[in-house]
Amino acid sequence: MRRADPIGIFDSGVGGLTVAAAIRRVMPDEKLLYLADVARQPYGTKSPRTVTRYAVQAAEFLVGRGIKALVVACNTASAVALEAISERFPSLPVLGVVEAGAAGAVAASVSGRIVVAATEGTCKSMAYERAIAGWRGDSRVTCIPCPLFVALAEEGLTDGPIVESVARHYLAPLFDGSGGEDCLVLGCTHFPLLADALGRLAGPKVRLVDCAQATATLLVETLAGCEAPADTGGGLTLIATDAPERFSRIAQRLFPTMDEASRVELADLF
Amino acid sequence: MRRADPIGIFDSGVGGLTVAAAIRRVMPDEKLLYLADVARQPYGTKSPRTVTRYAVQAAEFLVGRGIKALVVACNTASAVALEAISERFPSLPVLGVVEAGAAGAVAASVSGRIVVAATEGTCKSMAYERAIAGWRGDSRVTCIPCPLFVALAEEGLTDGPIVESVARHYLAPLFDGSGGEDCLVLGCTHFPLLADALGRLAGPKVRLVDCAQATATLLVETLAGCEAPADTGGGLTLIATDAPERFSRIAQRLFPTMDEASRVELADLF
The missing domain is CATH 3.40.50.1860 (Rossmann fold)
Structure with a gap:
């Protein structure tokens, strides 16, 4: 080196x-x-x-x-x-970025109820579930494939009514307050571009984790x-x-x- | 052969x-x-x-x-x-499929005012404009890149509020009735999967051309x-x-x- x-x-x-x-x-x-x-x-x-x-x-x-x-x-x-x-x-x-994002999520979540928005490939791999469980055994990780977010970000559509409706489509049921989820990992490097809309949907009590940092x-x-x-x-x-x-x-x-x-x-x- | x-x-x-x-x-x-x-x-x-x-x-x-x-x-x-x-x-x-779709559009359009919904690559190539002009010199072709339609179709989201809002985003200004457009070419083989929503948006006076047929x-x-x-x-x-x-x-x-x-x-x- x-x-x-x-x-x-x-x-x-x-x-x-x-x-x-x-x-x-x-x-x-x-x-x-x-x-x-x-x-x-x-x-x-x-x-x-x-x-x-x-x-x-x-x-x-x-x-x-x-x-x-x-x-x-x-x-x-x-x-x-x-x-x-x-x-x-x-x-x-x-x-x-997955191991880094998982570490960030464990640091950010109090309840251990963590949502990961990611691609289909990332969700199917169970890589976030494995990495987070390695640090915190009592965590509950829900990984949601959000492929349209990639297409939206690539097209420069990063906020507004279309982004909001797609975000609701994928994520609204997880942030209705009933499950205690307090952390949303932006588990695809495209998703920080949509952070404003995703943060509004998740609500003020949910911390967003950006894998980049x-x-x-x-x-x-x-x-x-x-x-x-x-x-x-x-x-x-x-x-x-x-x-x-x-x-x-x-x-x-x-x-x-x-x-x-x-x-x-x-x-x-x- | x-x-x-x-x-x-x-x-x-x-x-x-x-x-x-x-x-x-x-x-x-x-x-x-x-x-x-x-x-x-x-x-x-x-x-x-x-x-x-x-x-x-x-x-x-x-x-x-x-x-x-x-x-x-x-x-x-x-x-x-x-x-x-x-x-x-x-x-x-x-x-x-482009030459076939262009021929279909020329047959379907009375006014010669033709909208082509396609990918960025197809629109940039001007291939539809060239092919249609070869058959009908007084045509006016508007090619609109609609990349999100591909992601929607690949994900199986072929109708409903998200598809409608994306369709409005791309196409509504072209079908407000002021330009005389009477033909919409589904200029990507994914788009026929969204034909119902696109047909409703374009209205009953607009003929849809599917390149497959x-x-x-x-x-x-x-x-x-x-x-x-x-x-x-x-x-x-x-x-x-x-x-x-x-x-x-x-x-x-x-x-x-x-x-x-x-x-x-x-x-x-x-």
Whole structure:
């Protein structure tokens, strides 16, 4: 692990940029190398076999460029492919947003009644249930697949009557006050974009957990002693497997002060 | 072209099954070989470069299995990749749903004011505008990208308040009666699944054009003289690049009397 090497981050699309932005806030001297597998997104509706194949290819690509740690900034890939990636690269520190989000939920919930809004792939994997139960045995986790949230966020429809009606469709029965749920995990990196509408629906007593911040916190612990030298000044390299212009537009909104957000490389993984 | 060979059909997912079903209704003796590139769907949000690459791979796969004609049962792939496929296989009859849908629209519209609901990729390609203008020079075509319709259909949300509000979001301004629009082309093979809600929104004076039926009609003309021998009894072979069980469930709804719909092969294109 070389201190000056970048931290590799990948997601199927733009969602993981929220994770990259959170990492940059807490570790501004690190270089970040971000790969978006836009040509094959979304991952959340695909089988574990296919998502694992794509995720291992993405990891191989980033490792080939030279990285000191890997952040799987996609909940679906974290849920189904983290083990395969770790086995492929046994000496590389590999972090997933699911373990970080689960830790955040355990810290945020008093009642232990936790709702996870996620993709179909993440819900089917039971990864959140397993991770949360590992920390708190008396928890009760309800994982709800919300695939339309991804399409809404990708289209920039992040609030308003359509978002509200879709949110009610998925989540209203869980937050009628009868079950004592006090925590909503945004278990897909797209969902923080809809946080305002989801927070209103869940109500003021429910705490929202955003995996991005939780992942950044966990990464600081993982890299303790291997932080980049402070004189590197950080940096951001963006790579997409399709449509780099569209990707760059969204990246510039998340990194308004960084020129690098306007330059997105196009790469083929397959 | 051997009469007994199957007709190859491909789409990114389940949408093209409506085309396969329409072909089966008019040509029950033909064998159909259907490929769904589920591992990389959707195509509609991706760049022409990537969609063309996927579509040519799908065509190569089907040609490798032996087919007498190819139906591109995905509007996005028809819009951007039909030429590349025809160049790659110059002696194979290749039909796309866009040209068929455009012909259907010209037949259905009196005013020449035509609305096409489609994916982003189809709209950007201007393929419907070009095809319709080729038949009717005084037409006015408005192509509206409706990406959320794909997510709704894939999730089985085909009617009800959410579908109605999304349909209003995209289409209401076009059907307020002021523009004389009298035809709505369902320019994505997913959209016929939402036809009831879209028909109510457009109103009784607007004719809906479903590309599936139009494509079957065009195929009959293309294959004139090369129909399968009547004693073959037809048949259906389904292949998916991911999650064959999920694909099979939807196929069995569209082909309830065919045992073949319960058997879906898994294949890798890449």
